[in-house]
Amino acid sequence: TTRAPGFPDGFLWGGATAANQVEGGFDEGGKGPSIQDVMARGLSGPPTIAPTPDNLKHVASDFYHRYVEDIALFAEMGFTVYRFSIAWSRIFPRGDEEQPNEEGLAFYDRVLDELEKHGIEPLVTISHYETPLHLAQTYDGWISRELIGFYERYARVLFERYGNRVRYWLTFNEINSLLHAPLMSGGILTPRERLTDQDLYQAMHHELVASAAATRIAREVTPQAEIGCMILAMPTYPLSPSPDDALAVMTADHTNLVFGDVHTRGRYPGYFLRTLRERGIELDITDEDRDILTNTVDFVSFSYYMSVCETADADKRIVGAGNIMGGVHNPTLEASEWGWQIDPVGLRIALNQFWDRWQKPLFVVENGIGARDELVETNGVLTVEDDYRISYLNDHLVQVGEAVADGVEVMGYTAWGCIDIVSASTAQMSKRYGLIYVDRNDDGTGTLDRYRKKSFGWYADVIRTNGASL
Ligand code: BG6
Numbered sequence: 001t002t003r004a005p006g007f008p009d010g011f012l013w014g015g016a017t018a019a020n021q022v023e024g025g026f027d028e029g030g031k032g033p034s035i036q037d038v039m040a041r042g043l044s045g046p047p048t049i050a051p052t053p054d055n056l057k058h059v060a061s062d063f064y065h066r067y068v069e070d071i072a073l074f075a076e077m078g079f080t081v082y083r084f085s086i087a088w089s090r091i092f093p094r095g096d097e098e099q100p101n102e103e104g105l106a107f108y109d110r111v112l113d114e115l116e117k118h119g120i121e122p123l124v125t126i127s128h129y130e131t132p133l134h135l136a137q138t139y140d141g142w143i144s145r146e147l148i149g150f151y152e153r154y155a156r157v158l159f160e161r162y163g164n165r166v167r168y169w170l171t172f173n174e175i176n177s178l179l180h181a182p183l184m185s186g187g188i189l190t191p192r193e194r195l196t197d198q199d200l201y202q203a204m205h206h207e208l209v210a211s212a213a214a215t216r217i218a219r220e221v222t223p224q225a226e227i228g229c230m231i232l233a234m235p236t237y238p239l240s241p242s243p244d245d246a247l248a249v250m251t252a253d254h255t256n257l258v259f260g261d262v263h264t265r266g267r268y269p270g271y272f273l274r275t276l277r278e279r280g281i282e283l284d285i286t287d288e289d290r291d292i293l294t295n296t297v298d299f300v301s302f303s304y305y306m307s308v309c310e311t312a313d314a315d316k317r318i319v320g321a322g323n324i325m326g327g328v329h330n331p332t333l334e335a336s337e338w339g340w341q342i343d344p345v346g347l348r349i350a351l352n353q354f355w356d357r358w359q360k361p362l363f364v365v366e367n368g369i370g371a372r373d374e375l376v377e378t379n380g381v382l383t384v385e386d387d388y389r390i391s392y393l394n395d396h397l398v399q400v401g402e403a404v405a406d407g408v409e410v411m412g413y414t415a416w417g418c419i420d421i422v423s424a425s426t427a428q429m430s431k432r433y434g435l436i437y438v439d440r441n442d443d444g445t446g447t448l449d450r451y452r453k454k455s456f457g458w459y460a461d462v463i464r465t466n467g468a469s470l
Pocket of ligand 1: 018021129173174303366370416422423424425426431
């Protein structure tokens with residue numbers, strides 16, 4: 001078997017969460033509602049007209065009140081980085097105010113204090129599936145050009161407030177998911193069936209401009225900052241060796257790669273312009289937009305959970321059960337209970353593809369397996385014997401090591417949902433990713449107490465040995 005020669009010194013090890021999935025405190029500290037308040041079922045049910053009370057995310061894992069304890073647990077595992085998002089509607093409760101909400105800003109000051117205390121580097125996602133609800137209801141989210149200005153104001157406030165303490169920033173979580181989940185990703189309330197390609201692609205353009213605008217503002221306000229884009233990585237394999245299937249793969253890949261291409265090259269690639277032409281879409285792109293887009297990122301970050309297949313043969317296009325982003329089922333792979341196909345080698349392939357294509361440092365900012373866990377007593381201590389999670393994470397990290405050996409520049413790795421949180425797609429507590437168990441059930445019951453899973457100790461070893469224990 002191949003053994004990776006080792007992770008580079010200073011490789012950042014840690015975990016990742018998003019505000020709406022971990023914090024709770026949904027109406028505290030002057031916070032306004034976000035689109036998550038009308039998505040109590042995540043993607044697995046239609047959004048409601050108004051916020052409903054039956055929303056697990058209202059309390060989530062209660063990080064809002066327990067961040068001191070949680071960050072201490074991250075430190076115990078040896079985290080050197082923690083990726084979290086700032087809830088936009090804590091800072092701008094409606095999204096279009098002139099002035100930010102001081103109480104919201106102060107909360108993240110306190111989070112940063114704790115991280116600093118433990119020497120953990122923050123990695124901040126500016127927008128993670130939590131557009132202020134008012135911006136969705138009044139502007140239909142990113143379809144409206146006005147969102148660019150609101151986002152710029154928000155990003156500027158964050159850079160001014162935290163710029164001296166936060167070096168790494170991500171502009172939009174999984175920006176390419178907009179094309180598949182317009183409400184969650186883009187705050188667009190128009191239902192998918194009624195949403196035109198024209199509006200959807202215009203929303204994409206607005207987000208790309210806003211992302212580059214944030215980079216431009218960061219350069220001015222906090223020049224030492226490093227700005228990354230964040231892409232949902234989904235390597236695609238041909239279902240058969242036919243050239244037509246290979247071409248179908250290329251086309252499918254393009255729908256994701258275009259986001260990285262724009263972020264790293266500062267302009268739209270030809271294949272994308274062709275797609276627009278063929279679909280009869282005429283984007284409103286101003287000269288100023290073109291200029292803003294040239295503010296390219298310092299690094300590329302991405303999430304990786306699974307790979308998919310593609311085929312040109314309509315009869316064989318069987319979309320995998322868990323493939324929210326589309327993509328054909330791969331008969332050679334096992335899947336998680338939620339149908340997400342497990343493919344560690346795909347992570348090495350994605351890292352190589354992105355590195356070869358963009359030549360920017362890469363950061364794996366999400367990876368993990370959603371699974372049901374059972375709290376058991378072992379030697380008088382409550383824990384979870386999550387060997388399945390250990391093997392998933394271990395196998396994927398071995399592939400990160402392989403990519404490093406391939407010469408890929410990898411900045412770090414943050415395990416998704418390092419502490420149990422509410423799932424984004426299904427809004428379940430029982431779809432757990434954590435190394436730390438949170439006692440909370442799908443019906444909202446539970447003490448919210450924290451327990452170290454077996455994977456907690458395993459990950460601490462990995463970090464302590466800088467990957468040598470894998
Ligand atoms: C990514 C998102 O798509 O996948 C996260 O950035 C999400 O917010 C994660 O939680 C896992 O998905 P899920 O649906 O299992 O929570």
